[in-house]
Amino acid sequence: xxxxxxxxxxxxxxxxxxxxxxxxxxxxxxxxxxxxxxxxxxxxxxxxxxxxxxxxxxxxxxxxxxxxxxxxxxxxxxxxxxxxxxxxxxxxxxxxxxxxxxxxxxxxxxxxxxxxxxxxxxxxxxxxxxxxxxxxxxxxxxxxxxxxxxxxxxxxxxxxxxxxxxxxxxxxxxxxxxxxxxxxxxxxxxxxxxxxxxxxxxxxxxxxxxxxxxxxxxxxxxxxxxxxxxxxxxxxxxxxxxxxxxxxxxxxxxxxxxxxxxxxxxxxxxxxxxxxxxxxxxxxxxxxxxxxxxxxxxxxxxxxxxxxxxxxxxxxxxxxxxxxxxxxxxxxxxxxxxxxxxxxxxxxxxxxxxxxxxxxxxxxxxxxxx
Numbered sequence: 066x067x068x069x070x071x072x073x074x075x076x077x078x079x080x081x082x083x084x085x086x087x088x089x090x091x092x093x094x095x096x097x098x099x100x101x102x103x104x105x106x107x108x109x110x111x112x113x114x115x116x117x118x119x120x121x122x123x124x125x126x127x128x129x130x131x132x133x134x135x136x137x138x139x140x141x142x143x144x145x146x147x148x149x150x151x152x153x154x155x156x157x158x159x160x161x162x163x164x165x166x167x168x169x170x171x172x173x174x175x176x177x178x179x180x181x182x183x184x185x186x187x188x189x190x191x192x193x194x195x196x197x198x199x200x201x202x203x204x205x206x207x208x209x210x211x212x213x214x215x216x217x218x219x220x221x222x223x224x225x226x227x228x229x230x231x232x233x234x235x236x237x238x239x240x241x242x243x244x245x246x247x248x249x250x251x252x253x254x255x256x257x258x259x260x261x262x263x264x265x266x267x268x269x270x271x272x273x274x275x276x277x278x279x280x281x282x283x284x285x286x287x288x289x290x291x292x293x294x295x296x297x298x299x300x301x302x303x304x305x306x307x308x309x310x311x312x313x314x315x316x317x318x319x320x321x322x323x324x325x326x327x328x329x330x331x332x333x334x335x336x337x338x339x340x341x342x343x344x345x346x347x348x349x350x351x352x353x354x355x356x357x358x359x360x361x362x363x364x365x366x367x368x369x370x371x372x373x374x375x376x377x378x379x380x381x382x383x384x385x386x387x388x389x390x391x392x393x394x395x396x397x398x399x400x401x402x403x404x405x406x407x408x409x410x411x412x413x414x415x416x417x418x419x420x421x422x423x424x425x426x427x428x429x430x431x432x433x434x435x
Contacts, residue, residue: 068147069140071178072161072169078103079111081129086242088128089116093238098218101160102132107167110135110156117237118213137162138171148176148316153328155216155366157309173309176316177287189286190279191388192315193298193305194379198223199267201230205240206263208232214394216366216377219295221304222271228297228304230271235294240265279305287312314362314381315388327363333398341402345380348406352384355417363402380405389413 079088079100088100092113102108109132116123116131137160138147151159151173158172197211198221211220212234222230240262275293277286279300289296290309298305327341345363361382368375378401380391391408393401 066144067140068138068142068144068161068169068171071144071175072138072140072171073175074169076101076103076160076167076170078167079128080104081108081127081132083128084124085111085116085121085126085128085131086123089113089123089238089242093235093242096235098157098234101135101167101170102128103167106165107135107137107160107162109133110160112156113234113238114212114218117234117241118209123241135159137167139163140168144176145316147171148313151176151313152310152362152364155364157218173313174291176313177290177309187283187315187388188279189277189281189283189296189298189307190300192283192286192311192390193279193300193307194311194390194392195303196221196297196306198228198304199232200224201266201268201271203267204263205232205237205265205267205270208267209237209263213368214375216368219306219308221274221297221306222267223304226299226302228274228276228299230267231274231295231297232267232271233294236270236272237262240270277307283312283315315383328365333365337398340399344399344402344406348410352410352413352417355413363405365398376401378402378405380409382409384413389416 077091077095077097077100079091079102081102081104088111091100092098098113100111102111108129111128111132115133119131121131135156136150136154138150140161140163142150147159151157151171158170160167161169161171196217197215199207199211201222201224208220212218219231219233221228222232274297275289275295276297276299277289279298286296286307290307290312294308296307298307327338327345341363345361349361362380364379364381366377366379368377373396375396376394376398378393378398380393380402382389389409389412391405391412393405393408395401395404
């Protein structure tokens with residue numbers, strides 16, 4: 066299956082000189098998290114998460130001040146290549162370019178449709194990841210901090226260990242565009258609107274969240290994700306999330322033999338990268354006799370906001386025991402890589418012990434029957 070076969074041909078876009086508030090209105094109207102920036106040719110991508118987490122005057126800021134560079138897919142790319150490109154970009158969708166002209170958009174949702182039989186052998190618990198959350202009494206300023214520091218587009222709202230709602234980037238658009246602050250955002254003379262937005266209560270804008278049992282099949286998750294931006298899982302005190310990107314990663318990593326890949330390492334010290342690869346290789350060597358590892362991907366997100374850069378790591382590998390995911394954050398790449406890898410190793414050992422215990426019990430019953 067080619068990108069041309071599943072892409073969306075009707076492209077909603079912005080121009081470099083367009084005002085951000087105008088672009089936000091388009092995003093809200095069509096439920097989009099990004100807009101390609103086009104003027105004769107592709108200039109970049111405007112990302113909703115980048116807008117709502119910054120203190121900007123949307124009515125007086127132009128798109129070209131906030132747009133990001135973007136890669137593009139070719140209409141002749143296959144579905145696995147499209148999935149790899151989306152993951153590497155860190156975006157939810159990519160423009161499809163042919164002869165320097167944008168002819169469509171390929172999104173995570175488009176790629177999810179290609180999962181088909183691939184999902185049959187997986188359960189929700191194989192792809193879910195723990196996530197940070199807020200309470201209904203917190204304010205939007207805290208939500209924005211969680212989004213920024215965890216590089217996420219949605220934050221669940223939890224009360225007494227139960228998920229009662231969610232706030233996503235699209236929910237913040239109205240706050241940016243509206244003239245009056247909502248409940249929890251008292252106006253003060255001369256205070257800019259963005260201050261009131263940060264003080265707005267979570268409860269006033271949160272929407273209903275969709276939850277699913279961790280033992281559910283992945284086909285059910287995919288079905289829910291076609292209608293919702295995320296699905297949450299309550300797992301013995303942990304709050305976990307599944308997003309379209311989790312299923313896109315499953316498509317991208319389904320190619321056997323794609324051992325350790327470290328993505329999004331632009332401009333990093335080669336010695337640091339080599340150390341990260343060494344630690345990942347050590348894990349493969351340690352657990353290779355326990356589980357047949359089909360792919361191992363470590364994705365890096367770098368945040369530079371004054372001073373020393375901060376990193377988020379998402380490590381995931383697909384094995385004969387299923388999918389394992391681990392996240393870590395910090396300022397030292399090698400240390401957080403080790404932390405993520407240690408977490409993965411612990412989870413694999415737990416799974417291995419459970420499987421071994423089950424096999425011993427099964428063999429014992431068989432011997433008793435004899």
